[in-house]
Amino acid sequence: MKPLLHAVESSGAASPAIPFYAPAGNECALFELAWRRRLPLLLKGPTGCGKTRFVAHMAARLGLPLHTVACHDDLSAADLTGRYLLKGGDTVWTDGPLTRAVREGGVCYLDEIVEARKDVAVVLHPLTDDRRILPLERTGEELSAPQNFMLVVSYNPGYQSLLKALKPSTRQRFVAIEFDFLPAEQEIAVVTAESGLPADQVRPLVKLAARLRALKGQDLEEGVSTRLVVYAAGLIAAGLTPAEAVRAAMIEPLTDEPDVRAALVEVARAVVG
Numbered sequence: 001m002k003p004l005l006h007a008v009e010s011s012g013a014a015s016p017a018i019p020f021y022a023p024a025g026n027e028c029a030l031f032e033l034a035w036r037r038r039l040p041l042l043l044k045g046p047t048g049c050g051k052t053r054f055v056a057h058m059a060a061r062l063g064l065p066l067h068t069v070a071c072h073d074d075l076s077a078a079d080l081t082g083r084y085l086l087k088g089g090d091t092v093w094t095d096g097p098l099t100r101a102v103r104e105g106g107v108c109y110l111d112e113i114v115e116a117r118k119d120v121a122v123v124l125h126p127l128t129d130d131r132r133i134l135p136l137e138r139t140g141e142e143l144s145a146p147q148n149f150m151l152v153v154s155y156n157p158g159y160q161s162l163l164k165a166l167k168p169s170t171r172q173r174f175v176a177i178e179f180d181f182l183p184a185e186q187e188i189a190v191v192t193a194e195s196g197l198p199a200d201q202v203r204p205l206v207k208l209a210a211r212l213r214a215l216k217g218q219d220l221e222e223g224v225s226t227r228l229v230v231y232a233a234g235l236i237a238a239g240l241t242p243a244e245a246v247r248a249a250m251i252e253p254l255t256d257e258p259d260v261r262a263a264l265v266e267v268a269r270a271v272v273g
């Protein structure tokens with residue numbers, strides 16, 4: 001096997017065409033191995049911790065087109081595969097995003113897969129085992145995924161209810177990587193790079209994020225995402241005071257409960273001032 005892995009693993013540095021991604025562990029090497037072995041990949045982790053950025057980074061590093069689908073609770077198999085549409089009096093078959101990705105090759109990323117309707121599993125199963133085929137019932141076609149096709153799905157285990165859990169028969173078709181928020185020093189580096197705010201001003205924001213994440217499950221449904229820390233840092237870089245930026249980007253998006261909000265403001269005052 002060629003030592004391509006080292007090239008991918010060595011840094012999160014980005015060229016203009018490669019989105020910046022700071023790795024937390026060996027996920028870049030794992031992604032590339034999965035791609036080479038033609039294995040589908042499942043990414044688990046809280047909202048805003050870098051899953052989407054990771055996929056964009058890896059697709060660009062490997063020179064693969066990226067097809068992204070944000071799943072929602074109305075998304076059906078037909079939305080992914082395609083349907084006949086009326087065009088100027090004719091019915092014309094129109095590929096959905098999954099079919100397009102299989103025809104064209106590249107990475108197909110289904111974000112928040114557990115949100116999609118149950119019939120989606122029916123189209124994913126033959127595509128995610130060694131058959132690697134996408135049967136299109138409506139057109140009678142059976143597409144074979146090209147060598148460079150890779151399916152990546154993600155979900156946030158924190159939001160899962162029993163109703164929405166992936167079935168074992170679906171989960172067990174994927175190699176899985178668990179994501180979490182980066183350790184403090186790495187998160188400071190990411191937020192600094194993303195926002196342009198100097199590291200010494202980012203540090204208290206990351207400290208506050210850690211405090212707020214510790215409240216998950218008590219007062220908060222979900223801890224504050226790296227995405228929101230980047231927003232807060234960007235607002236400060238643009239001229240807002242830290243207190244205003246933290247309130248707008250790291251407190252208000254977390255809760256609508258006045259008591260909880262007041263408690264979070266107190267925590268923020270103690271950490272950020």
Ligand SMILES: Nc1ncnc2c1ncn2[C@@H]1O[C@H](COP(=O)(O)OP(=O)(O)OP(=O)(O)O)[C@@H](O)[C@H]1O
Pocket residue numbers: 020021022023024045046047048049050051052053054111156182190194226227230
């Ligand atoms: N490891 C990382 N390297 C670079 N940027 C990161 C990293 N982790 C988080 N970020 C920053 O956080 C933002 C949110 O990350 P991203 O959109 O990838 O989250 P996500 O896990 O896909 O969230 P969701 O599940 O809500 O879609 C990114 O736009 C980027 O600014």
